[in-house]
Amino acid sequence: MTHKIFIDGAAGTTGLEIRERLAGRSEFALILLDDAQRKDASARRQAINDADVVILCLPDDAAREAVSLIANDRTKVIDASTAHRVAPGWTYGFPELVGHEAVAGSKRISNPGCYPTGFLALVAPLVRAGVVPASTPLSVNAVSGYSGGGKSMIADFESTSGRPAAWYGYGLTLAHKHVPEMTRHAGLSLPPIFAPSVADTLRGMIVEVPVHLSALPGAPSPDAVREVLGKAYAGSRIVRFIETYDGASMPIERLAGTDGMDLFVFASPDGAQVRLVAAFDNLGKGASGAAVQNLNLLCGLDEAAGLKL
Ligand SMILES: NC(=O)C1=CN([C@@H]2O[C@H](COP(=O)(O)OP(=O)(O)OC[C@H]3O[C@@H](n4cnc5c(N)ncnc54)[C@H](OP(=O)(O)O)[C@@H]3O)[C@@H](O)[C@H]2O)C=CC1
Numbered sequence: 001m002t003h004k005i006f007i008d009g010a011a012g013t014t015g016l017e018i019r020e021r022l023a024g025r026s027e028f029a030l031i032l033l034d035d036a037q038r039k040d041a042s043a044r045r046q047a048i049n050d051a052d053v054v055i056l057c058l059p060d061d062a063a064r065e066a067v068s069l070i071a072n073d074r075t076k077v078i079d080a081s082t083a084h085r086v087a088p089g090w091t092y093g094f095p096e097l098v099g100h101e102a103v104a105g106s107k108r109i110s111n112p113g114c115y116p117t118g119f120l121a122l123v124a125p126l127v128r129a130g131v132v133p134a135s136t137p138l139s140v141n142a143v144s145g146y147s148g149g150g151k152s153m154i155a156d157f158e159s160t161s162g163r164p165a166a167w168y169g170y171g172l173t174l175a176h177k178h179v180p181e182m183t184r185h186a187g188l189s190l191p192p193i194f195a196p197s198v199a200d201t202l203r204g205m206i207v208e209v210p211v212h213l214s215a216l217p218g219a220p221s222p223d224a225v226r227e228v229l230g231k232a233y234a235g236s237r238i239v240r241f242i243e244t245y246d247g248a249s250m251p252i253e254r255l256a257g258t259d260g261m262d263l264f265v266f267a268s269p270d271g272a273q274v275r276l277v278a279a280f281d282n283l284g285k286g287a288s289g290a291a292v293q294n295l296n297l298l299c300g301l302d303e304a305a306g307l308k309l
């Protein structure tokens, strides 16, 4: 069976990456709009309603508008924007956390944000297992490649008049749009402090959560944390818990250009503190790779088909 797919926002950073991953796959027939039509509401309405699956790679308001254009019960949606990540009736598209069947059986899937993907992969299993209580004060330090800001940020960093900075932190009002998603899907009662940043490299992402294990109830050991994460992702080809790592540093480029995610637990010699670390690509498991994984599941295909692992 051939599935008809429309990528709304196919000319953008995330949309182009999805097209690249779907290229040459005979299971899919892409509905394409040319430059003159790609922002035309009636052409989009037609394409959306002709498609079996629509992948929204749009700003939040345009994503909400696209959903409002659906006038049938058949078309399924994978929304890469922030618009529906904590919205009722939407399945959070992180199969390793919500269950592959939940994604496969849904008509409305919100693709996780790039930073929440790393945070949730590390923290959600620990909260579920009771190792990290829901009320634990957590913080998240993260760095993204500049493609995380889409076409406009890529243009800023690649401008002939010079890059904005080698690295900068942002989200300084502590109200980043990813915080509700991180809190909700981790099962936390206290929102984490989120410190995002951008580096002068196109793609790649490191998300780090430092934890004082000795301050948690029962003072769990680093090995207890490792056991929970190892079990949570046992058998996954996409999210991998890495038991041993001999390097002295963790480069942002570790998984740049791929769709997988590596998780690490680094511990202090006395086991009182850990640094939970996720390495992946903001455009891979952080966006387009995750969207293709969800599309595969929706269409009853191998979840890793077409992914770069
Ligand atoms: N980049 C990343 O790493 C990640 C991005 N996302 C999310 O994915 C979505 C897309 O982001 P990204 O690809 O980076 O952004 P880009 O700005 O690179 O692409 C967005 C695309 O949407 C098009 N567009 C804007 N408004 C409309 C409209 N009304 N109708 C049709 N097309 C429209 C733009 O057109 P034009 O080309 O004319 O500007 C552009 O091609 C966003 O919601 C973002 O938050 C999620 C996770 C990670």
Ligand SMILES: CC(=O)N[C@@H](CCC(=O)OP(=O)(O)O)C(=O)O
Residues within 6 Å of the ligand: 080, 081, 082, 112, 113, 114, 115, 144, 145, 146, 147, 148, 149, 153, 177, 196, 197, 198
């Ligand atoms: C570097 C950078 O600016 N990143 C974006 C997030 C990219 C992303 O994940 O998009 P969503 O917001 O759709 O999840 C930001 O912080 O707003």
